[in-house]
Amino acid sequence: xxxxxxxxxxxxxxxxxxxxxxxxxxxxxxxxxxxxxxxxxxxxxxxxxxxxxxxxxxxxxxxxxxxxxxxxxxxxxxxxxxxxxxxxxxxxxxxxxxxxxxxxxxxxxxxxxxxxxxxxxxxxxxxxxxxxxxxxxxxxxxxxxxxxxxxxxxxxxxxxxxxxxxxxxxxxxxxxxxxxxxxxxxxxxxxxxxxxxxxxxxxxxxxxxxxxxxxxxxxxxxxxxxxxxxxxxxxxxxxxxxxxxxxxxxxxxxxxxxxxxxxxxxxxxxxxxxxxxxxxxxxxxxxxxxxxxxxxxxxxxxxxxxxxxxxxxxxxxxxxxxxxxxxxxxxxxxxxxxxxxxxxxxxxxxxxxxxxxxxxxxxxxxxxxxxxxxxxxxxxxxxxxxxx
Amino acid sequence: xxxxxxxxxxxxxxxxxxxxxxxxxxxxxxxxxxxxxxxxxxxxxxxxxxxxxxxxxxxxxxxxxxxxxxxxxxxxxxxxxxxxxxxxxxxxxxxxxxxxxxxxxxxxxxxxxxxxxxxxxxxxxxxxxxxxxxxxxxxxxxxxxxxxxxxxxxxxxxxxxxxxxxxxxxxxxxxxxxxxxxxxxxxxxxxxxxxxxxxxxxxxxxxxxxxxxxxxxxxxxxxxxxxxxxxxxxxxxxxxxxxxxxxxxxxxxxxxxxxxxxxxxxxxxxxxxxxxxxxxxxxxxxxxxxxxxxxxxxxxxxxxxxxxxxxxxxxxxxxxxxxxxxxxxxxxxxxxxxxxxxxxxxxxxxxxxxxxxxxxxxxxxxxxxxxxxxxxxxxxxxxxx
Numbered sequence: 216x217x218x219x220x221x222x223x224x225x226x227x228x229x230x231x232x233x234x235x236x237x238x239x240x241x242x243x244x245x246x247x248x249x250x251x252x253x254x255x256x257x258x259x260x261x262x263x264x265x266x267x268x269x270x271x272x273x274x275x276x277x278x279x280x281x282x283x284x285x286x287x288x289x290x291x292x293x294x295x296x297x298x299x300x301x302x303x304x305x306x307x308x309x310x311x312x313x314x315x316x317x318x319x320x321x322x323x324x325x326x327x328x329x330x331x332x333x334x335x336x337x338x339x340x341x342x343x344x345x346x347x348x349x350x351x352x353x354x355x356x357x358x359x360x361x362x363x364x365x366x367x368x369x370x371x372x373x374x375x376x377x378x379x380x381x382x383x384x385x386x387x388x389x390x391x392x393x394x395x396x397x398x399x400x401x402x403x404x405x406x407x408x409x410x411x412x413x414x415x416x417x418x419x420x421x422x423x424x425x426x427x428x429x430x431x432x433x434x435x436x437x438x439x440x441x442x443x444x445x446x447x448x449x450x451x452x453x454x455x456x457x458x459x460x461x462x463x464x465x466x467x468x469x470x471x472x473x474x475x476x477x478x479x480x481x482x483x484x485x486x487x488x489x490x491x492x493x494x495x496x497x498x499x500x501x502x503x504x505x506x507x508x509x510x511x512x513x514x515x516x517x518x519x520x521x522x523x524x525x526x527x528x529x530x531x532x533x534x535x536x537x538x539x540x541x542x543x544x545x546x547x548x549x550x551x552x553x554x555x556x557x558x559x560x561x562x563x564x565x566x567x568x569x570x571x572x573x574x575x576x577x578x579x580x581x582x583x584x585x586x587x588x589x590x591x592x593x594x595x596x597x598x599x600x601x602x603x
Numbered sequence: 604x605x606x607x608x609x610x611x612x613x614x615x616x617x618x619x620x621x622x623x624x625x626x627x628x629x630x631x632x633x634x635x636x637x638x639x640x641x642x643x644x645x646x647x648x649x650x651x652x653x654x655x656x657x658x659x660x661x662x663x664x665x666x667x668x669x670x671x672x673x674x675x676x677x678x679x680x681x682x683x684x685x686x687x688x689x690x691x692x693x694x695x696x697x698x699x700x701x702x703x704x705x706x707x708x709x710x711x712x713x714x715x716x717x718x719x720x721x722x723x724x725x726x727x728x729x730x731x732x733x734x735x736x737x738x739x740x741x742x743x744x745x746x747x748x749x750x751x752x753x754x755x756x757x758x759x760x761x762x763x764x765x766x767x768x769x770x771x772x773x774x775x776x777x778x779x780x781x782x783x784x785x786x787x788x789x790x791x792x793x794x795x796x797x798x799x800x801x802x803x804x805x806x807x808x809x810x811x812x813x814x815x816x817x818x819x820x821x822x823x824x825x826x827x828x829x830x831x832x833x834x835x836x837x838x839x840x841x842x843x844x845x846x847x848x849x850x851x852x853x854x855x856x857x858x859x860x861x862x863x864x865x866x867x868x869x870x871x872x873x874x875x876x877x878x879x880x881x882x883x884x885x886x887x888x889x890x891x892x893x894x895x896x897x898x899x900x901x902x903x904x905x906x907x908x909x910x911x912x913x914x915x916x917x918x919x920x921x922x923x924x925x926x927x928x929x930x931x932x933x934x935x936x937x938x939x940x941x942x943x944x945x946x947x948x949x950x951x952x953x954x955x956x957x958x959x960x961x962x963x964x965x966x967x968x969x970x971x972x973x974x975x976x977x978x979x980x981x982x983x984x985x986x987x988x
Binding site for chain 2: 232233236237239240243244246247254275276277278279280282283285316317318319325327328329330383384385416417419420448468469472476479480482483484486487489490491493494498547548549550552555557
């Protein structure tokens, strides 16, 4: 025989303040748990969206990031000549030889000097990155000191709005367009003509070479050939996994710190649930005796009290996830340690995160409510009834 | 006297509940203390900076180098005492996760500017004599078990190829904030090797570290240096070492702010737990409070009892939490190795922990205390827990 759910619900309702405080503590833990995962998911989503599945990105072997890489012109043309590289409509090879440097710009709100990735690209860059759309102004003209900036840059940096002039590399560069890159890391970049940028910085070598493959499965062949070629020392990666790797350190940091904190904080919330449930049992000893005398089994009493704790957890879980869902309106920007440049990303709530957070909260309820429920179930009928 | 005895007896009446609440406090205040210390560690580099040191870098950004011949030009600027070239090396020791800062420096001038790196005289001379020699921090040497004379191979990222070094000296911290997780070697070794491997990348310097004779003139000297190179191929930006370090921290500030916010969330979680404990306790004892009032004790006495109990529980929990912050912090710092070069629980952190404990205790007791003080004797005597 099962104790009616109404009994549990009315118990929670009678002690509104206690229920609210206990669930509130849990909601805060769930909030931290969910927010951290949302941040990590947002960061990964941004960097995964940056790479196209059938593009490769080549850097100097062991460089790890584009800014520490260098590929001279001979090596770059060797890559360009590989047979796996797709051709564009006009028969041109879909290869963009890129020069990546960092420039420092002051942020609009704080004036803080911040590293911004500046990418000199080849002519085929827009074909290679179809997610790039010019939303204001126009594309830069090749052979001129014109640049276009990502949406996040235009928004957060003073000198980077449409028509503004940036000074770097001993030249003045005019912002002629603003582009949107569908939530990828390019939103935090400045783009210009590769040759112009290399000239201004007296650079002889490109930073990376991006190319479209005829087919995503051709990757192993081109990688094997370039790895075996003694004339070059290069790292060939799929563009998507290259950018994913760029977020590894930051993502691990966020995830491990967040998980550790959630677990430590949950101890506090579970203690809260335990205190509440012990008190609930202590004040209802007579009731428990009556229920047992009426024929409810120990297991039914155990289930009823455990269910009460689970319900508190569930309330906390729903409140916590609801609170965390507001974080989606927030956008965060920080230095990515691996690319050494500013990266903007947002909190992304997925169904998995919502469910995991809810389950985490229910679990806190179960762990916090278990011992008190056992105590309730183990009361002997005679002793319990004596307190009435 | 009776007052305190009453508080003690009240607190110990529900031993399990009080014990659990204290345990909650310990966990919450321990994690709060550790998080505050992590935030402090983030700023440690900036606090260890000396006011008489300036850093000159390329105005475009830190990753764009400066020509070597700038060294002589900077030295000739009036007020400049010493100049040393330095390059961020970013080599990998065995695995990328073994990260530690590595710099190629002009040894003699560089170490003369950093007296807080304590090096034994004979070890330093041995380092100067060995082209492949390296000076490593005590903490770094302990982390990887290096001794004087050990070979350390690094795999270059910015500077390609494999590089061989020999540990010739180990430096100790001269001050509490000194970072002993760094690795220094000869700038000339880097430059000569690059000249052989990639001639176009030779004679390029990451930053110049400068010391000035007169601290008060630091701003004017910075301006004079940058003026020298205005409208040249590589314009410079000179700032104090502290501003340079803070520039790094500021760029990752979003993370620091998030950690700070999260550290206060745990205080709020504890507030919810504590408020619940006090509300339940007071509710159960309403008839006793009414009895006290019936005996002639003023309402303020009754509320003082509740506040006292709350403060006592919070005080014990917080004291244990603070006490544990130090050993747990030490353990944490050891586990993290060189990730947090300076990890020390500050007096401010402890003060903040105490202040938060008092605030939690007072806020948690406020509502029950008000109710107990206001309750009418007849109602209170009728109340059952």
